[in-house]
Amino acid sequence: MILSLLLLALIGGAALWLVLEPLRRAAPEDPDAPERTRLAAERDGLYTELNTLEDEARRPGLERRAALTLRALDGLPPASRARNPGRSRTLALAGVGVAALLTVAGALTFIPRWQLASLDAGEAKKVQAVLKLPALKETAQQTEKGADYLAWGRAAFDSANYDQAVSAYGNALKTDPRQPEALRRLGILLLTRGEQTGQQISAEDAQRAALLIRTAAQLAPEEPESQLLLGFALSRFGQDQDALTALERYRTLDPAGREADEVITAVRARLNQSDPALSLYAGSCASCHGAAGAGGIGPSLRESGLSRAALRSVTVNGKGAMPAYPKLTDAELKLLLDLMEKWQREG
Template identity: 70%
Template sequence: MILSVLLLVLIVGAALLLMLSPLRQGTPDDPDAPERTRLLTERDRLYTELAALHEDDPKRPDLERRAALTLRGLDALPPAVQGNARRTGRLALIGVGVMALLTVAGALTFVPRWQLAALNADESRNVQAVLELPGLRRAAERTDTDAAYMAWGKAAFDSGQYDQAVTAYGNALKQNPRQPEALRRLGILLLTRGEQTGQKISDADAERATLLIRTAAQLAPREAESQLLLGFALARYGQDDAALTALESYRTLDPKGRDADELITAIRARQNDSDPALRVYAASCASCHGAAGGGGIGPSLRASRLTRESLKAVTLQGRGAMPAFPNLSAAELTGLLDLMEKWQEEGQ
């Protein structure tokens, strides 16, 4: 904050120094002034002498020749720089006004952006999105196009201005109802509105919101956010297996994404309490094959075509980079094999 104030003071000081300098200087300097003054003095002197001579005076031709040379010298000089105190003052005041406007603009744009250097990447993007919101909103309302509404909605959503995001994405879908980003983000905002307002969402509204998210995932199954928000929506209604499948897809599409970690952990905890096979799987297999067998570092167990005997052999003896698990009890092994065969039947 202190640095920002100092920067503004320096900008204002520099602006005033530059803009008021014409007032201090008055008429601008004429680099040819000495020579111009000498020639004008010489011209006036010669004219005075010529005026005092008779027409037939023998000195007259020489004086006329010298006067002509003096006039030629004056003509050869560039035009004198003419100063105008009133005009100079007016220009200076206009300049001060312009610099004041630029200073205000700098306070609202340059200084905040300069301060972004102290923020991390996500914080910086959020602050920039907030700064851009008013302009994006005006552009959307003026042009009434889906692209402008999408730009406004994205900036609002990314900066946490969710009321604006709902309005923007809703208008974008009126223009074009097949926009995955608008569908899934509007859906998740409607689905979680109760958490934001403290009011319980109705079952009908919850179903509509979930449908928006499902539709987005169908339109753009390879977009990580589609699978992430689908996973959140399914988990809210206790569809843990389907939620894990979606969240695994999210992790595959965005290996660096960490937004699903807590939810995956919570779902695993719920499942492990009720299913011994899932407890064994979570402890020994999930880190490589995914929370619900959809694959990760290791291959997908849901896409596997191995027989039960082959699955048993690989589990107990290992294969390639996969370690062996020879210490599983008979009950643990049976439950694990039953689980993998169930996933094979369900598929992806």
């Protein structure tokens, strides 16, 4: 902290000297004055608009324009004006003070936004988490509150500081052992520790990780991440059908989520190789009813109350938006009906 203050004072002194030195002597009229005035007015207008903005969707565009305006101002040659030395020095000192305040405010508000504007959503989230991490860690260690430990753990997890995430979530569980987020994230970190360290995870640790993730899913079944991490863990243990059910549930809870796509594709491929009914279903039905029959564009087959005869009629003849499949052989139709009835029993 002291070193930072000294460095800031040194920079401020250098800036002050650079501002005051040209004022000791007269200079010719600034040829860039009209352009400088125009850019300064545009900058001030953008600042005003940003400070009073109500439509947040316009903020990134305005911030980019402000950044370009400041860049254009910085690109102009330094202005030199002949003024009264005493008055000029006073104005220069005041200008340096205002500039310092604007610089600090910009560093805390606009500059991070401009930097993040060039990143995708995932990268921007990671950068923001890294920036928040030290303060969140300090707060959690001071207050020892569960909510503060969770905030620290979340920032550490999102920024891939997994050692800190383990520490933060472990302390959160000491305050409340029924924290779904802490349970499932500790579980997945334990399960994937081998990928981070290059060491093989033991069977005991694998079972412990699975228990943490399952417990979190039971405590918070409606949270998308619970189903996502449960599906991932189940796939690691070779329980592909249960994994697919959990991952399809994740997609239902978070339709915009894409984190399960690769795992779902891999699980489907494994299932389709060993189960002809699933292979047939995947080719004709999964795009509407979900890979595990849990629903999607079309209704859930697991929640269906239709009889076998009704299922057969709808499959062969179609109904509403459901297309007909009259060319299915008797053997193929039997496979599909058996699969749908099985899902009805499972729910």
